[in-house]
Structure formats: structure tokens, C-alpha cells
Amino acid sequence: MGALIDFFEHNELHEMPKIADIRQQLATIATNILVTKPEPFIKLLRNGLPALHVDTFWSQMTIDDLTHITDSQRPTGARVADVLTSAEDLRPEEANVFYYLRQFVLGLDGEDMQLFLQFVTGSVHMPRSHITVSFFGSSAVARHIVAHTCSNTIEISTAYSSFQEFKREMLLILHDQTCMEFSLQ
Numbered sequence: 508m509g510a511l512i513d514f515f516e517h518n519e520l521h522e523m524p525k526i527a528d529i530r531q532q533l534a535t536i537a538t539n540i541l542v543t544k545p546e547p548f549i550k551l552l553r554n555g556l557p558a559l560h561v562d563t564f565w566s567q568m569t570i571d572d573l574t575h576i577t578d579s580q581r582p583t584g585a586r587v588a589d590v591l592t593s594a595e596d597l598r599p600e601e602a603n604v605f606y607y608l609r610q611f612v613l614g615l616d617g618e619d620m621q622l623f624l625q626f627v628t629g630s631v632h633m634p635r636s637h638i639t640v641s642f643f644g645s646s647a648v649a650r651h652i653v654a655h656t657c658s659n660t661i662e663i664s665t666a667y668s669s670f671q672e673f674k675r676e677m678l679l680i681l682h683d684q685t686c687m688e689f690s691l692q
Contacts, residue, residue, distance in 0.1 A: 607673040629656030
């Protein structure tokens with residue numbers, strides 16, 4: 508029952524599941540997922556198509572086509588790693604940390620990928636442009652990671668001596684609720 512309640516809450520249906528109403532409750536969730544939520548996107552899509560082509564477009568669009576479109580927009584480790592950019596002339600310690608970040612991103616999936624994107628870009632979706640990586644020197648005691656979501660920029664200390672050390676701290680940051688809070692630092 509707990510999993511069903513979690514499913515209802517996740518899908519913004521704040522009612523207790525009832526045997527007599529379960530079919531209607533699931534239909535409400537399905538309508539929200541399949542009709543209500545995508546409606547603004549569909550309206551925008553229609554605005555980009557001349558009226559003459561709308562029927563042709565929708566009559567030829569298949570479920571496989573839609574699946575392909577959504578899959579191609581889903582962030583993966585490889586796709587996000589490809590949008591990481593930095594200055595061309597990196598010092599050796601910067602190149603090491605940039606390598607650690609790329610390896611970290613390549614290993615992300617599911618919730619951790621969403622947390623990383625939310626932290627760096629402010630969105631769980633694949634960024635439209637690059638993510639800029641900049642570096643600063645600091646001691647191991649004072650190192651930290653700062654993200655600027657308005658510019659898709661992440662600032663990273665160069666004081667990491669191993670990938671495991673970087674990965675451990677990055678995961679701690681992403682799973683800390685306070686990391687998503689806005690500050691003027």
C-alpha cells in the first residue's frame with residue numbers, strides 16, 4: 508500500500524487509493540501524464556507547423572518516432588560529458604580535475620544525473636548549450652564546488668588528488684538538500 512501511496516503522491520494525486528475508485532484514480536493520473544502535462548508542448552509544436560501540414564505531420568508521427576525524439580533528448584552520461592567545456596590551456600592540476608569531472612558525469616544515471624543537472628543548470632533536462640567548467644586553487648581543507656545555474660557554470664577546486672576523493676565529495680554535495688539553495692556567494 509505504501510508504494511501505491513508514493514506513486515499517487517509522485518503523480519500529484521493527493522487522495523487515498525480506494526478499491527472502488529482505483530480505476531478512476533489511475534485514469535486521472537494517466538490523463539495528467541499523457542494529456543495535461545504535454546499539452547503546452549503540443550501547442551508550441553503546433554504553432555511551428557503551418558495549418559496545412561498539421562494533419563500530415565500527426566498522421567505520419569508514430570509512437571516509435573515520439574519515443575526516438577524523447578530518447579534523443581534524455582540526458583545520458585556521454586551526452587552531458589560532451590557539453591562540458593573549459594579553457595583550452597589547462598594547467599596540469601586543472602586537467603586532472605576536469606578529467607575527474609568527465610569520468611564522474613560519464614558514470615551518472617537516473618536520479619544522480621538529474622541531481623547533477625539540477626545543481627549545475629537549474630534543470631533536470633539536457634542543457635541546450637555547454638556547461639562551462641572553471642577552476643580555482645585552494646587547500647584541501649577549503650575546497651568546495653560552486654554552480655552558477657544562470658550561466659551553466661561550475662567552479663571546482665584543483666585540490667583533488669584522486670578521482671575517488673572527487674566522486675565522494677561530489678556525491679555528498681548532490682545529495683545534500685542545502686546544495687540546491689540559492690545564495691549570493
